[in-house]
Amino acid sequence: MQTTSFYINKHLANCDLVENTLSFKPFIRQLQKRLQEESTVKSRFYSFVLDHFKSDGEVIVENSADTVNDAYALELIYSTLSPVLQGEQESFWALSTPVPNHVLYSTDAFYDLITSKGINESASRLMADDNNFLNRQQEFVYRLILKRLYGFTSVFSSNEYYAYLNPDTGLNRYYHIHVDTTFIDIEVLGHLPELEFETIENYLHDDEGVKVLADILPLSLFKLEGFSVITLEDVTAQRAIEDIREAIADPVEDQTELYKRVISSLKTLTNNSGVRFGLLPFLKLNDEPAFDINSCSQSVLMKSAHKYGIAEETYYALVNRYEKDPKAVFFSSLSETRQKKFFFLKALSEAGIKSYAVIPVFYNKHIAGIMEVYSETELVFYENLLSRLEYAIPLIAQLLQNSIEHFNTCIDSVIREKFTSLQPAVQWKFNETAWEEVRNPNNRRKQAEVNAITFKDVYPLYGAIDIRNSTIERNLALQQDLRRVMKLLNKILAKLNELHPQNHWLVLIDKTNKWLDVIKESVNTSDEILINDFLETEAGVALATFRTEHPDVSEVVDDFLEMISKDCEGPAFTQRNRLETAMQMINAAINNYFEKAQHQLQEIYPCYFEKFRTDGVEYDVYVGQSISPKKPFTNDYLKQMRLWQLTSMVEVARLTHHLLENMPASLRTTQLIFIHSMNIDISFRNDERRFDVEGAYNIRYEVIKKRIDKVMLLDGSERLTQPGKIALVYFTEHEAEEQVTYIKQLQSKNMLLPGIEYLDLEELQGVIGLKALRVSINFEE
Template sequence: MQKKSFYINKHLAGHDLVETALSFKPFVNHLQKRRPTDDTIKARFYSFALEHFESETEDIKASSDEGVPPNEHALELIYSALSPVLLSEEECYWALSTPVPNQILYSTDSFYKLITSKDIREASSSIITNDDMFRKQQLEYIYRLILKRLYGFTSVLSNNIYYSYVNADTGLSRYYHINIDTTFIEIEVKGKLPELDFETIENYLHEDTSVEVLTEVLPLSLFKFEGFSVISLEDVTARKAIEDIRDAITDPVEDQKELYRSVIQSLKTLSESNHVCFGLLPFIKLNGQPLFDLSSCSESILMQSARKYGVAEETYNALVSRYEKEPKAVFFSSISETRQQKFFFLKTLRDAGIKSYAVIPVFYNKHIAGVMEVYSEKELVFYENLLSRLEFAIPLIAQLLQNSIEYFNACIDDVIRDKFTSLQPAVQWKFNEVAWEQIKNPKARRRRTSQTLIEFKDVYPLYGAIDIRNSTIERNIALQNDLKRVIKLLLKILHILEDRYPGKQWQPLTEKASDWLQVVEKQVNTSDEMLINEFLESEAGLTLANLRTEHPESGEIVDRFLEMIAQDCEGPAFTQRNRLETAMQMINATISNYFEQAEKQLQQIYPCYFEKFRTDGVEYDVYVGQAIAPKQPFAPDFLKQMRMWQLTSMVEVSRLTHNLLDHMPASLQTTQLIFIHSVPIDISFRNDERRFDVEGAYNIRYEVIKKRIDKVLLKDSDERLTQPGKIALVYFTEAEADEQLTYIKQLQAQKMLQPEVEKLDLEELQGVVGLKALRVSINFEE
């Protein structure tokens, strides 16, 4: 044991934030309470310790106040009482400190060596060397204890404090979690304690992220801390590496290489060896066949080596095929000539200087998502302890590889949605004619001639959009509320269980639940949601289920949580999301059903190409003109009827969605937008690629405007053009506005629209200048 007194942060020695006094009185009081209630041999130890403290407490306190080290025998008694009997001192990072931890009075050798080591003293990320960070942690510690002891608030401030540094020998980071036992600290209030509620404290911290804001309502001059604190450090390097991998996956950067390298660095930290390296290789497929994608394979040592020989694609395809048929981990502690002959890819690795190599298949939902490589430039034996360290990282690696697969598929889907479209009845005749020509003439079918280009020239576009207002915000709020409800229930149960069934299993769960609650309080993405559900079901749920098996009487506490997480998406854990989803489905179903019927009316005016798109609402495109129906004469009056239909349909569909408000479980409103483009455009379909093209620069401009006006603002204003209960009509020329005003007046006469008409100038968009808009309010009373 170390009897030497030292400071964690010597720069802040003597700069106390609150009045403190070192005293063993709280410890003595604790022993006195425990002695009569304990009938084990511990009671004899309590009596032995009390005999010493009751005779020497005042001398100990006086010596401490004068700066003299406290009685060594007393400190040994405290260590013996608070540390496990069979735990070796070399394995225990333990220290006794002042009430607000800084001055260490007594510590184990392992604690002293760690805190005073050169590595941690030179680590810029450690709070030992960062005065501002250390002062902030002390302030949070003080207020956390005050709020818990005097107000009963236990979750206002975070309790996660880490020491971190880079080991000079390995070049890898190490992390230690700091646990401070405040059992033996008493708080004296000097004067009247201010009255506070939880909401007031939360509001203060919400408005200002710095804990110093609490000094306004709780001045530290009101308090005195008496007693001592006990510090213990836990090596959480492995856990922190897992958390870093999780964070990288849940908050990915756009650069996939950077993401993979960050995860690989965490795997190295997890391995605790700078000789072991890692590679990650997702199995990308296109149309069910392996597809070599250089960007996805860049962090694989096998692919890097194979590229030098120009065989990367062949190696990738062979590897995917092999592991889909026989997905078994293969380890090569050394790469011999015999093994190189049996496994074709080992030669390229050997030439790259790799002497040890392992490839481990990674599964996602029982399907192989890719492989993880473990390799070294030294001959190594891949012991089981290395695999055990990687055990908890494998599910996250599986998620990462699956994310890469889904990202690739999403890119393909985006291209398809952007560039291709399905056939519509109004234009099917054109495809039929081209198909028949190719059937009649097999030679033409084998050639790509101009006949395969299907064009529709001089067609008039009509575009409309009905959007659910703030749908993304509402979805995030619903998800947050549901997850907060479940996590808060879990925390409440864990606190109860910690008191009834003391054990080490509760603290990690409580910390993780608190961490996730902080994540949920800010913002939750899809990956977060999956990882939180995994934690609730696989970690917390499994622990509580095991507890219930061992202690059936705990059912009254844990059953509510177990039942909540056991239910499917219809359960109480999805209440807010289900309400929102139901409301959105009601709106979209109503809109889709309306347009399925309304399109029939539109086609009766004149055959046209009509296509609607499901977003968070519904968008549609209409193209009409002589080219669509060459055998039926087209007249300008048809276009006027269609524009009248467009405005009328917007009124009718908005009335339908408005009438849903009283029936929807969540209150959602829609906005209505029409873009008027009076000049005809050219469009084309390519039969071979089924690709939709807007022909010509001017026509492409029309598409650009369509995509940018949904969130356009009024000129010199922060107000969005689209508003609930109104229809916005975007146009360029006054002639277009005059035509729309004619239709508006007709609907006003029918009491479908309110009398007022707003004429608005819109902000300049990128590459678009001079946009204007009309905005009219819908009459919901008629």
């Protein structure tokens, strides 16, 4: 036992929140009461203890330091209050002043723990933070006063922890603090204020609770006399389990960090620094294992196998094995014999692992993954080790299942974003419709209503980014490639006719020259099919057959045969491939831009955004009250979106312009916006899995949208859309005036060059009176 006194928080040694005096009177009074009630042999011990104290309950105390110089008296108190069979080295017990801080007598275990340098900041930061410690002391005093004098219980939380870093294991230990206040008397110095629980109830569970009580019940009104008994309970296992539960409940995006937190808590749970853990979820795609290196990052087997390039193979083998035979496997040592039988053990052995265990983890009776237990020393997997993990397994199962669901959610999100028209802004409508069908599956009368998903009175925004002269560029690239192939074929046929004269070569030469004449003009789709048929079926077969019969001509014909044999990759497709690469660069840049930019649009107001792949990219935006009924829609939101539309066109044009220097083929884009100020209705078409306009009047909007991409100016001098410019098509002067305000804003920011073109457009079939604004983009800024 330790008779050396010390402070739990030495910085607050002289901080007296309330007058409190060390006294054994309450203890002696309680002992006297127990002696009168006790009829067993315990009564003799109580009498023995009482005999040591003076009849008035006093002991010799040095008031200046509250240090008791009668160690035997303290030992008698410890013997009275502690279990008879509990060893002193196993007990974390201490006797302190009424407000627990100054410890006067304690077990060696308590003293060593509290004075250790390994004490860490706990969840409550009780020891590390002086202000927090002082606040908890105040709460302790008020909790005692309210319970004893007012009968209020369960006021403030009393769940305090010490966190101790064990220097031997390097692992945290957690201890719950219990303070026994049985032997404390409270004296009221003056008049005790009346207090209704309802008055203070709302303040007791927040940070202001102590301050409120300090105004109502100043601690100067009270005096505490007696002593408190502090005991610590090792709750490391419970705390580790709670940490795992909190980690799983924490909605973090970083799965790797989440797994590291859980694995750290598992190590704490075992209280063995030599034992380590790995976790591996079993991901499936279309009912087949799906290997994802990021999800495997916390598996020692996967990390070891990755170094040898067999991680994916190992993963598939592991998943297939444990789905068929999900049994725990224990390797106390990784002998050469076992390594030959289990191929993956060699990678573990090379990583320094000496023992390894795989424990399958189930969620709702289906395997969700595995937990690995391993060590760099040979380890016998005693029942004690596994029993410590028993309460953690259900939480590990939930963690692995969460990873599986996270993986599936990511897949669904990509599918919804990239491949279907269903978006978060309109998801609620589909949810309601689906729920109505689930709730009333037999209500055939409303079946038509259930299937019709319509949004009324929405405002459309349409934009198109087109690759200029893409058809002409394609035809030119095709002509260049075919001309190159035909010239090579002509050269080869002439050489063969020189080496092995035949009428057949002359016939092929004649056909080749005719096709060259056709290529000089223009090549349509029909011509392209016939030319390819001639090159592959007629000329190609003839040359291949002749080479087999005359190996000496191999050097002459091999280049041509190789050229036409490679499907869309060889020299016969050089110009077309350059063009396709350039177009892919443009479309990828535009798509990536809108994938990010549309989030800005959704922040303005929830809307439906859909883009289409053409030679460039087209998009539709629909916004209105019916899409987001809970958020009031105003015209100001529409104005912000139209400004966004013009701004995005400038940014896209700049983006594609700066690609020119890196593109294998020089392609430029045109930008078109159609202004339609009237609202329309849209409905979801189940056959095409997309929204479309509804009603005869609304369809007119769709017709105009499809016809303006190649519209000419009224004088027929040129097409409206031009590289380096943005064209805005409109009907009314009001629409033009609104757009001019946006144009001037961007011109003031040097995004657009000065000047606005006001243009009249040619008549289109069924469309009269179209006009346009056209502005030039500043590529220098």
